[in-house]
Amino acid sequence: MRHILSLLVENEAGALSRIAGLFSARAFNIESLTVAPTEDDSVSRMTIVTVGSEEIVEQITKQLNKLVDVIKVVDLSESSHIERELMLIKVNAKGPAREEIKRLTDIFRGRIIDVTENTYTIEITGDGDKLDAFIQALDARLIIEVVRTGVSGIARGDKAIRA
Amino acid sequence: MSKTKPKLRGAEIFVRALADEGVRHLFGYPGGAVLHIYDELFKQDKIEHILVRHEQGATHAADGYARATGKPGCVLVTSGPGVTNAITGIATAYMDSIPLVVFSGQVATHLIGNDAFQEVDAVGISRPCVKHNFLVKDVRDLASTIKKAFYVAASGRPGPVLVDIPKDVTADVCEYEYPEQVEMRSYRPVVKGHPGQIKRAASTLLSAKKPMIYSGGGVILGEADAELTEMTRLLGYPVTNTLMGLGAYPGTDRQFIGMLGMHGTYEANMAMHHCDVLLAVGARFDDRVTGDLEKFCPYAKIIHIDVDPSSISKNVPVDIPIVGDVKSVLTDLLAQLKNHKQKPDQAALEAWWEQIREWQGIDCLRYDRKSKLIKPQYVLEKLYELTGGDAFITSDVGQHQMWAAQYYKFNKPRRWINSGGLGTMGFGMPAALGVKTAFPDETVACITGEASLVMCIQELSTALQYNLPVKIIMLNNRYMGMVRQWQEFFYDKRYSHSYMEALPDFVKLAESFGHVGVRIEQAADVESALQEALDMKDRLVLMDFVTDQTENVYPMIAAGKGHNEMHLPSERELA
Numbered sequence: 001m002r003h004i005l006s007l008l009v010e011n012e013a014g015a016l017s018r019i020a021g022l023f024s025a026r027a028f029n030i031e032s033l034t035v036a037p038t039e040d041d042s043v044s045r046m047t048i049v050t051v052g053s054e055e056i057v058e059q060i061t062k063q064l065n066k067l068v069d070v071i072k073v074v075d076l077s078e079s080s081h082i083e084r085e086l087m088l089i090k091v092n093a094k095g096p097a098r099e100e101i102k103r104l105t106d107i108f109r110g111r112i113i114d115v116t117e118n119t120y121t122i123e124i125t126g127d128g129d130k131l132d133a134f135i136q137a138l139d140a141r142l143i144i145e146v147v148r149t150g151v152s153g154i155a156r157g158d159k160a161i162r163a
Numbered sequence: 164m165s166k167t168k169p170k171l172r173g174a175e176i177f178v179r180a181l182a183d184e185g186v187r188h189l190f191g192y193p194g195g196a197v198l199h200i201y202d203e204l205f206k207q208d209k210i211e212h213i214l215v216r217h218e219q220g221a222t223h224a225a226d227g228y229a230r231a232t233g234k235p236g237c238v239l240v241t242s243g244p245g246v247t248n249a250i251t252g253i254a255t256a257y258m259d260s261i262p263l264v265v266f267s268g269q270v271a272t273h274l275i276g277n278d279a280f281q282e283v284d285a286v287g288i289s290r291p292c293v294k295h296n297f298l299v300k301d302v303r304d305l306a307s308t309i310k311k312a313f314y315v316a317a318s319g320r321p322g323p324v325l326v327d328i329p330k331d332v333t334a335d336v337c338e339y340e341y342p343e344q345v346e347m348r349s350y351r352p353v354v355k356g357h358p359g360q361i362k363r364a365a366s367t368l369l370s371a372k373k374p375m376i377y378s379g380g381g382v383i384l385g386e387a388d389a390e391l392t393e394m395t396r397l398l399g400y401p402v403t404n405t406l407m408g409l410g411a412y413p414g415t416d417r418q419f420i421g422m423l424g425m426h427g428t429y430e431a432n433m434a435m436h437h438c439d440v441l442l443a444v445g446a447r448f449d450d451r452v453t454g455d456l457e458k459f460c461p462y463a464k465i466i467h468i469d470v471d472p473s474s475i476s477k478n479v480p481v482d483i484p485i486v487g488d489v490k491s492v493l494t495d496l497l498a499q500l501k502n503h504k505q506k507p508d509q510a511a512l513e514a515w516w517e518q519i520r521e522w523q524g525i526d527c528l529r530y531d532r533k534s535k536l537i538k539p540q541y542v543l544e545k546l547y548e549l550t551g552g553d554a555f556i557t558s559d560v561g562q563h564q565m566w567a568a569q570y571y572k573f574n575k576p577r578r579w580i581n582s583g584g585l586g587t588m589g590f591g592m593p594a595a596l597g598v599k600t601a602f603p604d605e606t607v608a609c610i611t612g613e614a615s616l617v618m619c620i621q622e623l624s625t626a627l628q629y630n631l632p633v634k635i636i637m638l639n640n641r642y643m644g645m646v647r648q649w650q651e652f653f654y655d656k657r658y659s660h661s662y663m664e665a666l667p668d669f670v671k672l673a674e675s676f677g678h679v680g681v682r683i684e685q686a687a688d689v690e691s692a693l694q695e696a697l698d699m700k701d702r703l704v705l706m707d708f709v710t711d712q713t714e715n716v717y718p719m720i721a722a723g724k725g726h727n728e729m730h731l732p733s734e735r736e737l738a
Binding site for chain 2: 010014017059066
């Protein structure tokens with residue numbers, strides 16, 4: 001099963017490599033990992049998407065908690081949550097395709113943020129499925145470059161994860 | 164008006180902080196990046212520095228010191244090769260949850276990342292085998308980082324901590340103040356166990372018909388041997404210890420039914436297989452203990468007490484997990500058991516003990532005691548008798564380690580010191596030197612083999628310099644015995660590279676290092692030779708016992724087998 005783990009970690013050099021190292025050393029999966037400081041610059045918030053059985057995800061959570069730099073670990077997928085990912089995609093936009101891509105971008109509520117004679121650069125956010133669907137909808141031959149951030153997540157409602 | 168404190172150099176802060184932490188012994192080896200620190204060590208006499216001959220020896224010695232005393236072992240090495248040489252010892256301590264604080268020199272901060280002379284990414288290279296590590300980039304963080312390092316190493320589930328200190332940090336100055344305590348929001352080990360879980364555990368234990376207590380190294384690390392012993396005696400249940408847990412419960416007590424696992428006793432493993440309630444205390448269900456997980460304790464409800472939540476249900480799903488310090492949890496559990504209305508089912512318990520006595524009747528540790536060739540088991544039995552079971556015994560890794568665990572009965576914790584998790588050959592002798600440093604008046608013996616001993620043989624020199632007269636009991640079978648045994652059983656006797664050709668003359672070797680060397684070739688001479696060596700209180704004696712080459716360790720559970728599928732010595736092999 002897919003799980004979204006949300007972590008608060010000390011914003012210190014090496015914290016990221018401790019976490020990444022843990023996943024590789026214990027043969028856990030990472031589908032995506034995002035990290036940036038929070039409003040408190042001594043704390044970073046990290047979102048890790050992983051796949052595994054309940055036992056494995058329990059073990060991942062325990063092992064993460066054991067790391068001295070990790071302040072808190074919450075499995076967002078255990079309750080109602082919102083997940084978002086940002087994608088920047090550069091496509092060939094010449095001839096009849098140019099108008100078609102513009103329409104497609106509107107349908108997906110994306111924005112064209114850079115334009116040249118030959119290309120568009122499009123910004124689009126949503127969950128992973130939506131971004132996948134956008135890529136599918138495009139003619140694969142037109143895609144020049146895809147940049148995705150990986151998932152960021154937050155709990156719905158009043159719930160919050162604080163240091 | 165408050166007086167400003169004098170400003171000290173980082174190197175002086177380092178030495179003062181160690182002294183304030185109560186460090187008495189520091190095992191180390193100098194080099195460029197730690198020269199400022201060595202200069203400060205020269206000027207003081209609070210901390211004794213023991214110069215090893217290789218950094219691996221420093222970590223093993225500090226490790227032995229920590230296992231024997233319960234206090235963190237302390238190591239100082241230089242940058243680059245100093246650190247990489249120390250890694251094997253750090254990983255050894257990590258696998259057995261031993262508190263070590265290892266200080267490594269680092270190139271100056273402005274050179275880090277430049278591939279400077281003797282530069283290595285110490286924090287990166289040690290990361291997978293430390294509990295935590297630090298790089299000190301500012302002298303103002305030095306004292307507080309040292310405090311944190313000792314706190315993290317010794318609290319919760321203990322482990323090694325590395326502190327990497329760039330050379331310029333040891334030259335920079337600032338005011339010195341050693342913090343009284345540390346507060347880390349991201350590190351708060353659990354102490355008290357959940358009362359509801361402890362209550363459930365008490366009821367489950369008391370309703371058992373075929374109970375079993377399985378305790379590990381955590382009981383020794385958590386200083387909970389007295390609580391374990393009291394509880395076990397109160398209940399009257401059988402108890403087994405893991406390799407790391409030997410001595411946590413008295414080895415000569417009638418409720419103790421031996422070590423369990425791959426080379427555990429028949430009765431301990433059979434009792435594990437047939438028990439209906441298993442209480443695991445400070446043990447981690449290691450693969451050498453469990454055998455095939457599919458076949459592990461098929462009838463048992465399992466209660467598991469451990470300070471590390473990640474140890475619980477990692478390998479074996481547990482019915483009643485209790486996270487907490489073993490001493491605290493056992494104290495609470497004991498109180499519950501004493502006040503409980505229910506008492507153990509004596510009729511069921513009697514039948515269970517009768518079954519266990521029957522298994523014990525097989526005498527799984529029998530061997531040919533009349534052999535003219537020296538049987539390794541015989542040497543260990545004699546050593547046990549002559550030392551009254553009261554010596555500190557360190558060991559290396561292989562057959563001799565298993566025989567020592569089987570034939571030396573440990574009645575006290577912290578007397579059995581071996582590399583259980585990582586299985587590091589070369590551990591035994593330097594570890595013995597560490598123990599002897601802490602307990603100069605105690606008998607310290609290292610059980611080893613001729614293959615293991617030479618892996619850290621250079622430390623014989625350290626032993627002479629610091630007058631550490633340990634007894635080295637080398638069971639010399641001219642093979643890497645455990646490798647040979649596996650090749651005999653599982654590789655059709657193709658002894659690929661397990662034969663030790665071109666061995667040194669160990670008597671001369673000991674003598675060349677300034678020690679006493681003895682070679683013993685007859686079974687009849689074993690006892691007197693051991694006694695003579697033990698009587699030479701102020702000399703290190705290396706005893707080269709020329710043993711039966713083909714002796715195997717029994718009983719044995721082969722890989723992929725269950726506890727009830729043990730291989731016992733055949734009559735032919737005993738003849």
